[in-house]
Amino acid sequence: MLYTRSMARDVFSALADPTRRQVLDLLTRRERAAGELGRAFPRISQPGMSRHLRVLREAELVRVRQDRQHRFYSLRSERLAEVDVWISKYRGFWESELDSLEAYLDSTKPARSVKRDEKRK
Amino acid sequence: MLYTRSMARDVFSALADPTRRQVLDLLTRRERAAGELGRAFPRISQPGMSRHLRVLREAELVRVRQDRQHRFYSLRSERLAEVDVWISKYRGFWESELDSLEAYLDSTKPARSVKRDEKRK
DNA sequence: ACAATATATACCAAACTGGTTATACTATCA
DNA sequence: TGATAGTATAACCAGTTTGGTATATATTGT
Incomplete structure (x- = not known):
């Protein structure tokens, strides 16, 4: 199996989690740093949010851009x-x-x- | 929590499974009996398909109509x-x-x- | 180099998923 | 009534997911 950029992940499974859908909703307005997204969900720990973001990345639903020590997530439209x-x-x-x-x-x-x-x- | 007709189920979770999505695809053409759907997936046992159909029912993605000893599944559009x-x-x-x-x-x-x-x- | 900030990974337990076999239910037929 | 066909549930199991805490990595500021 050829993995081009990262481990592929099923889009529908990625969308099955309500927190991840809310994250996508937040990203419709503008890109956001991982920490900013984490703070938007006080009931989820920082590593918890980081893993949700990883699922979204692997499903190619978001892209990441690094700026200083921040990682800014934004929507990808293809999937x-x-x-x-x-x-x-x-x-x-x-x-x-x-x-x-x-x-x-x-x-x-x-x-x-x-x-x-x-x-x- | 009020359950009107049956235990509610998240639609996105129901759609996360590829077999269930294929079942919905089959139902776009016409309604089908549970057994007919089961036979369309030879690698899944009869109870296995029955449980997939239950998930689809609980997500209100399908309705069931009983005719003699058959149960005919068809698409519901709302969800x-x-x-x-x-x-x-x-x-x-x-x-x-x-x-x-x-x-x-x-x-x-x-x-x-x-x-x-x-x-x- | 060290401390601080931002983010990701490792690891573990609990919960969930999807599959199987065995069994039960329901309707039809003899 | 008993047998059969169609379908659903129960019980169980392995693999996956999700969430937490602790730890690691990376970048910036002093």
Whole structure:
């Protein structure tokens, strides 16, 4: 296997963590130093944030730029664009009127199987 | 916490698994019985597929309809639409020319920090 | 060179994931 | 009613993830 820049990481797995999604949200406004991102999440230790950033790096969702002793993280668009392409396959479903009708029927008269789900501890 | 229909599950976590994403892909064409989905993945056991389907159900990415002894799964659009809304926040980034320029520079002259990533075992 | 600041890694425990086999449930059929 | 088909859950296990504390590395300032 050829690793060009760093160990590849699945984008969807990287996005599965809510903290990491919040980090990306912060980066939509501007680039931020690792420490600044860490301070935005007081419940997570500095090494904890550093590892989240590493996951985002390995998923190629962010890039890093070093400036003095700071490391500034910023968004990379490529992988997010891939996710956008992926989700676009499903766009037809919520745009179709048939689907809206189905959703409506689903909300008023749920399928019998739903009862099983509720019953489950 | 109020659970309306079944235990809530994070959509992004549900999408993090490649098998589950393939299942959703199959469901874009038409609804399918659990067994049919299972047979589409010969390397996964029947209970294994059943659990994947449960995750998709709990994330409200699919609905189930019972017909005789079959359970037919089909796509639900609501959560996928939410993901689409989420990713749309980032659309500006890959549409901006500045970002393209940055991506180009990034690919020709990688940041120094990348060397660290490569060095890492 | 030393101290301070900023960030990353090592290591460990707890929690989670995804897979398996065995078993249970449910509906249909004989 | 018993057998069968379709599907779900239970119990278990190995590998991964996440979070913490302690430590290391790197850059800057004195």
